[in-house]
Amino acid sequence: MADYYDILGVSRSATQDEIKRAYRKKARTLHPDVAGPDKADEFKEVTGAYEVLSNEEKRRLYDMGGESAVRNGGGGAGGFGGSFHDIFDTFFGGSTAARGPVPRGRRGQDALVPVEIDLIDATFGIETELTIDTAIRCKTCNGTCSREGSEPTTCTACGGSGSVRKVTNSFLGQVMSTSSCGVCQGHGTVITDPCLDCAGEGRVRAQQTLQVKIPAGIEDGMRIRMPGRGEVGPAGGPQGDLFVEVHVKHHPEFTRQGDDLVCELEIPMTAAALGTTMTIESFDGPQNVEIEPGTSGGVSLRVRGKGVGRLHRSDRGDLVINIHVQTPTKLSSREKELLKELAEIRGETQPEGNLVSESSSVFSRFKDRFR
Template identity: 50%
Template structure:
C-alpha cells in the first residue's frame, strides 16, 4: 500500500494545517467532477484515504507506529472496530446528517440557569428584578454570519455545497460507496475564508446583558421559572436557548409561611389576656388592627383575612394567622404580688391539675396553626 505521506506529497513531520492544504490542492485536481479519468479517480481515492488517516491524530499515531489503517481497525485484534465503525463504513458517517443535505451552522443556544434570592415580602406581592447575566450574545460585528463584514461564506469546491463526498471503501460485501461528511467544509457545504475577527467565526461572543424579570407572587424556595428564548444565542446566530430562574426565599424574623398563609406570634400580657384589648400590628403590607378578645388563651389563633400570600396561580390572597402567647410576669413588687393574690382568692381558681395530654405549648401552637 502506498505511503500516505507520499500520496499527499508532505513530509512525515508535516503539521495538520500542511496536510489539510495538500489534500485540498490534490482534491481540486483529482475530484471526479473535475477530472473524470479512471487514473484520476483511483488517485482521488488514495488521496482521500490518506487524508482520512493523517488528519485524525490517533489514526496517524497508529500509522506512524506501523499499525493497520484498515477501515475496520486492526491493531492486532480481530480486525474489526466497534459496531459504530461498521455502520459508518456501510452507511456513512455524519452524526445524523441526511445524505445530500449540508449541516446548518446555526444551532440552538444552550439553556442557562440563574439563581435569585427573594425576601418574604417579595413573595407576597411579586417583584420586578433586573438581573446581570454572563452569557453568549449575537456578535454585533458580523450579526451572526461568522464572516468579516463585506464577505460571505463560499461554496465548498470539494463537495460543491452538499456537505458530503462519496467514498469507496472495502468491506465484507466488497467495494461499498458511502457518503461521508466533507473533510474540507466539515459537512457545512460552505467554507469561511475570512472569519469575523470579533467572534473568531462563531457568530456570537460572551458578554454581560441585563434580563428584566417580573417575578410573580407565590413563588417558593426551589421553584424554577422558565423564560423561553432568554438563554444563550446559538452558534452562527442560531435561536436562543431558555433561561431558568431558580428561587431562594430568605427567612423572616417575624413571619413564616404555611402554604398561602402567613404565620406570626403575638405576645399578650396577662391583664390584656384577661380583659381583652385592641392593638395595631405591622403586617408585610402595612399596619392592621387586631382585636384580642377577653379570656384569650395561650395558643389561640387570631385570623386576619386576606393579609397572606397571593398564590402563584390565582388572585385570592391567603390569611395572616396570629398565634397568641400569654406573657406571665416573672418579677413582681410587693404591691403587685398582693393584688394578684387578692385576685386569686376572689376567683377561687382550681389548683393545678393534669388535663388532656399535649406535646408541649409549641406543638399545640403548631397544631392550631395547621387546623385552626
C-alpha cells in the same frame, strides 16, 4: 442447494426482525474484510439467502417452490435489490444517499440563573431586573462569522455538498459510501476570513440585563421559564431558554405555611384576662387584632385574605397570629400586694390543682384506641 432458512439459522416461522438479526450476526463474522477471502463464498451465500427471505414476495415464492420459483418469479437469489441498503448499513453504518450541507447556525444552550427575593415579594409578586452573563449575537458580523466585506466560500473538498463519497473495492464490486466532509465539517462552506471580534463564532460573551416578572405565590426553589432568552447559538443561531430559579429569603417576623403568613404575638397576662385591641404591622400595613377577654396561650387568630397571594389566582391566603400570654417573673411589692388581693377575691389564696380524670384525658383516649 442448502435451505435458505438453514443458512441463516432461523425457523420457517421467523419474523423479519429475527431474520435481520440472524443475517447481521453471520455477516459480521463472515465478511471478507474480517474473516479473509476464504469466507467470500460463504458470505455471498448468506447474503443471497437474506436478500430472498427479507423480501416478503420473494420469500413467499421461495416457500412455495424453492430457489427456482424465486428466479422465475423475477430476481435471482444472488442479486442485491431492495435489501442493499440493509447490507450497507450493516458494514458501513451509513447510507448511499448523499446528504445536504449542515446549517452552520445551531440553537444555543439553555441557561439557569438564581435570584433571591424577599418574602413580601413572594406575597405580592414583583418585576425585577436580572443581569446575566450570556452569549449574544456578534454585532460586528451579525452572526455571519466572517469579517465585514467577506463571506464564506464554497468548500473545494466537497463542492459545497457537505459530504464526500468514498469508493471501496470488494468481491461484490465497487461500493460507494458517503460521509461528512472533514474540511468544512459538513457545512459546505469554509470561513476563510473570520470576524476578529468573535473569532468566527458568530457570537460573543456579554452581560445582559433582563426584566423578570415573578408572580405572587411563587415558592422557594421554583423556576420561571423564559423561552428564547438563553444563549445565542453558534453562527448566530436561535437562542435557548432561560430558567430563573427563585430563592425566598428568611423573614425575621413572618413565616410561610402554604398560602398563609404566620407570626407570633406575645400579650400581657392582664390583656389576656381583660381583653384588648392590639395593632401589628403586616405586609398590608397596620392590622387591628381583637383579643377576647379570657384568651389563653396557644390560641390562633386569623385575618382573612392577608396572607400570600395564590399562584396564578387573584385571591390570597390568611394571616395567622399565634397568641402567647406573658407570665410576669419579676414583681414589685405593690404588684405582689395587688395580685394577692386578687387571689383572695377569687378564693385562690391556697390554690389547688384540678386533676383531670383518666376517662377524659388524651392519654386514656389513646389507650382506648390501642385496645
